[in-house]
Amino acid sequence: MAEDVKPTRKNLMEIEDRIELSERGHDTLEQKRDGLIMEFMDILDQAQDVRSGLSEDYERAQHKINMARAMEGDVAVRGAAAALKEYPEITTQSKNIMGVVVPQIESSRVRKSLDQRGYGLLGSSARIDEAADAYEELLESIILAAEVETAMKKMLHEIETTKRRVNALEFKVLPDLYEAEEYIEQKLEEQEREEIFRMKKIKAKKEEEEKAEKEEAEKAAAKEPGTVTAD
Template identity: 40%
Template structure:
């Protein structure tokens, strides 16, 4: 074990290892606390993601139903013409923020909800059902952008949780036990060396006493 850690069985090395174990245990606790906090944050955001997915599903069903009504109302060809005349959507800006030290996306965008004039098509060529369908799909876009941000955050948190978990397990099951086993080995080796020195000194003393007694005779 000592050979695996490339250490010599000395008292200095023993002190160094004890300090390293103390630091490793402190690091293990910090990482474990971080892991627990990340897991709590993950499930909080996961609940939000589930709600957004359910709401997005409902909004999409409403939007396609409204689109079908608009198509019946003005006809497929006219609906396509109206769609082609719609102005481009507002730009979406993607920034970053930190969640428990993990960089995650922050999507900044104004609501996609617009009036008929803002959409760009002529009011007289449209109808209330077309406006309703357009509004429903704008709601879908708002939710889709928010869901994209939340789901990407979940992916990055899950990855960080996995990395942190591996580090915690490495410290808990490999690094710290290995260092503790090495400390035990060094202590045993030092005790053996001390006993060897004791017996060596005792033998030398006995030899000196025997020589002194022989010379005295």
């Protein structure tokens, strides 16, 4: 890159401006990367808790449904499930975490009363109610897990993108600019030394010419008539 830049004062000033801008950008991106990593670690901790809770809720729901089938029969359990009148509603919004837009999933009608489940008090049993409660809780855990996992993936993607930009500035852009700056400064110094040397030669030549002219003038004056010479 350095050899492609014309070594002029104007280009040197432009390179210096680009270096200043790139260094500020590098510092800003480093701060963003570090902030994103801290936020990601918080989300990762949350995700681990959510995963653990989801696993426990799944095991509990499976246990409850198996108990309901064993006590009430598979037909009764399927009938209770088929009687469902209102399904959960899922809506998504977004929130901003250090410039990263992540989803915020909101749900309604996940937890239901007996009437909302459709089978009513008389058509129910304690085992089926417990299974329904467990699966409603499991669904809430699944929704939360989906939100956290998506946020984590988006944050990780942004971290990787920011790291690539930091590395590009640190290992490519800035070194090239520093090299170009050094190249131009060296060339300008060479040009300055050459100019000083040239001016010295011109001055020396002019002094020699002036000296020669003076000597010629003195000789000419000595040859003029009436000039008294010493014996």
